[in-house]
Amino acid sequence: MELSFKHQLGLVCVILLFPALCSCQEYYTKSRASFYGSPDGYGVSSGACGFGEYGRMVNNGIVAAVSGRLWRNGAACGTCYQVRCKIAEYCNANGANVVVTDYGEGDRTDFILSPRALEQLGRNNASEKLKKYGVLDIEYKRVPCRYPGNVLFHVKESSNNPGYFAVILLNVNGKYDVTAVELWRKERRQWEPLRRVYGAVFDFANPPEGELSLRFQVTYPKGYTDWVYPKTPIPAYWKPGATYDTKIQLN
Known part of the structure; x- marks a missing residue:
């Protein structure tokens, strides 16, 4: 069945508008990240979210502190982001999926990563080489968490x-x-x-x-x-x- 010009025009409008309306549309944001140290490579139990030991161990210690623009008065706590660094020779293409457990400000950074999160960023055990940069250029987007069990x-x-x-x-x-x-x-x-x-x-x-x-x-x-x-x-x-x-x- 042939569509009328009016219907064709309407279909074109829907196609053009769909990306703006679809909540599944995701984009990466360019930023910077640094990292902190801990004795065992996990997070810290004293994070600003108040998670305690859960904040140290959740997501196998692949956690991060976020800056003011992502903190949202604490609403960022427990949310997840995919973070990818931009040094082709050292960085894993998939990056790290981190859980927010703390607040922290750095040198124009949005993330301060735990040691285990930094390990996930690098490929072929390149985390030690990434540490030498101090601050890394990254891109990130918010993603669903993969928590086991119930709330x-x-x-x-x-x-x-x-x-x-x-x-x-x-x-x-x-x-x-x-x-x-x-x-x-x-x-x-x-x-x-x-x-x-x-x-x-x-x-x-x-x-x-x-x-x-x-x-x-x-x-x-x-x-x-x-x-x-x-x-x-x-x-x-x-x-x-x-x-x-x-x-x-x-x-």
Whole structure:
């Protein structure tokens, strides 16, 4: 069947506009990266996200600190980026997929890489040669994370049942930013916001007694937001340092 000129024109417009409308369109951003050292090559447990030991070991220690323009008031914590360096003779074509666990500023850098992340950048064990550059020209793009298992609630060690509650969300797929966490007040029949203390740490002073029902807000790259409701509440006997399974996955 032959299309009319009007339909042909409409089809051309759709073809031309599709790349701009499609959320799967991805581009690399040019930048710079440096690196830090650690005794065993993993990340550090003192990162600004507040992840603790999880921040040192997640993604097999292939982690990074990001600068202010990527930090997004801590919403960058737990997100993932593909980082590729630009020295053809030393750099791996696929680069490294890093998890953000810290904040850090360098010499016009967007990333400060852990030793294991730097190893992933180089090909044929070229990380020692890359170190001599100090700062590397790179390109990067945001990518989904490959976390195993469900989203987790980790209760910060600074919490104290029942007087003070602080929590971190772990294993959130890196396509989203966690921009808010709220707690259901049964006696008031309303959701109340937790405060973002720093990084990925949210807290609530004097939480209600009994089990705690939380929800968290995710923001998509295009700015669209949605609330996610875990399938199970945090039990009334919650303890500092404990981790609780939400029974949900974000794909």
